[in-house]
Amino acid sequence: MGELQSALDALAVEDLFALAPGAVLERTTALLQVVNRATAELTRTVRHADATGAAEHDGKKTMPSWLRGHGHLTAGEAGRLVRSGRALEHLPATAAAFAEGTLTASQVAVIAPIAGDAELAAADEQDVDLGVIDRALVAVATGEAHDRLAQVVHHYREALDPDGTEPDPTEGRQVQVARHADGRRSIRGELDAVSGEKFEAALESMVQANRPQGDDRTRAQQLADALVQLCDNALASGGLPKLRTVKPQVVLNLDIDDLIDPATGPGAARTGFGGQISAARARWLACDASISRIVMGPDGVLLDLGRDHRVVTPGLRKAVELRDGHCVFAGCGAPTYWCDVHHLIHWIFGGETSLENSGLLCERHHTKVHHGFRIERDPGGRWHTYRPDGTEILIGPPLLV
Structure with missing residues (x-):
């Protein structure tokens, strides 16, 4: 491990500007292989720790919990690492390619489900030669696009249970919204195939509609705009279900002094879901909104509630x-x-x-x-x-x- 650290220290001080473009790309390729090999060794080590209960040495019950606390990994990252280690015990070709640096950790994570308990049992019942499947998937992973590997794995798992019950699509759908201190949202989710088609069709209709000239933003930025526009249209239509007797809407609380002051006023306005935005942003929203007057006394007691005024x-x-x-x-x-x-x-x-x-x-x-x-x-x-x-x-x- 000391030699590995010393080698990385030497790489870190190398002058990249002294390298020709071709040399930079060769360096990148070599480093990718090194990262893959190091991750393979990490996966092998984690698997050993998982199998031997090493986490108990630090008072942890499982390796995923140890990885979250000591390795600062997310729950998803820790789980994938442990699952990959368990799967590789049944997939020697994948393990060998990973150790050589040919496969990435994400490719191994895509292949790993074929070595799940249910999949292994089904393969055994049907006399499937898992070694042949293992080698075939390595060939796909090294010779074709990443998306193609996921498709092949999916087809193999479906073929193991061709007469299985059709899964309930609502069971697999999930959306998680994380709210940050400044009001931003991080969104993660998963949709079944049909729901995903509906979602992409709706977003694509917005992206491909008449957009501003010279829009050279990334695809991700355009899709985010499309999602916000879908929400705007739905809220403006007035057809959404009511929230506790009132129509869903964007709610802002802003002092009149901040509304009148032309300054930016960062963090002056508070949203209905607890986020904070600037007074300037609130003034932008107030261009086309309903305004309610609420007069509060110095002790925070409500003195007067005026009627909504539609601007x-x-x-x-x-x-x-x-x-x-x-x-x-x-x-x-x-x-x-x-x-x-x-x-x-x-x-x-x-x-x-x-x-x-x-x-x-x-x-x-x-x-x-x-x-x-x-x-x-x-x-x-x-x-x-x-x-x-x-x-x-x-x-x-x-x-x-």
């Missing part, structure tokens, strides 16, 4: 949609049902809630306008978009000089 009425929204037709930001054609009604001069600063003081903006460009960009409608009815530096964004063929 943009349904009638005004229809008029703005009819006039603008889509997001008015230069180069964007997002449809009306993706858009908020933006106050050119914010109502909190005296701007009227009127057709003349309104414009349609999709979520992305509504955010831009509240962060330095500006839109303006000339007397002829043509919209103009200006950058924070005051220059206008012009769409069209380049001017000939």
Whole structure:
């Protein structure tokens, strides 16, 4: 282990800028193999510790719990590591390829389920030569795309039980939402094949709809926008089930002083689910929202609860949609049902809630306008978009000089 540490220390001080591009890629390939081999040895060691109950030495009952506490692994990572170690005892070809650095840990985790208790029993009953399957899967893993390996493993497991009962899709679906201190959400989930198709079809319809020109963001960013837009559309339609007698909605709490103050005001507003956002973000949401006045005494006692005031009425929204037709930001054609009604001069600063003081903006460009960009409608009815530096964004063929 000392020699391994010394070798890594030597690599860490090597000047990468002194290497030619080809040498950098060769170095990357070699390191990938080293990582695979090291992970294979880790998996073998963890399996030994799992089989011998070594975790008891540190007062832990199982190796997954030891790995979580001492190795700082997530529950999922610890479980996969232990399961892979157990499976490799039945899969010598996979174990050998892993030890040579040919297979990655994720590929081993995909193959591992074929050595589960139920799968091993079914293979034994049907006289399946597991060695042949093991070698075939190694060939797929080393010669084809990662997705193909998962498909082959899935087909093999299905073939072991062709007459098995069709699983209930609702049993396997799950979505986990982790809420962070700043209000961000991390989302993890799993859907069955049919539900996954529905989910991707819905997102893809949003991604492939008319989007802003020059949108060069990653696929993941576009899919996240699509998911948010689906939620926006569902909430705006008013057809979702009620939550304790009221329609589901985004709820914000913000002091009037922070609402009026043009400063950013980080962490000034609190959401209904406990997150915190800036006053600037809250002002953006307040462009097209219902506002409730709640007066609190100095001791926190409720003194007055005013009625909801709808800033943009349904009638005004229809008029703005009819006039603008889509997001008015230069180069964007997002449809009306993706858009908020933006106050050119914010109502909190005296701007009227009127057709003349309104414009349609999709979520992305509504955010831009509240962060330095500006839109303006000339007397002829043509919209103009200006950058924070005051220059206008012009769409069209380049001017000939």
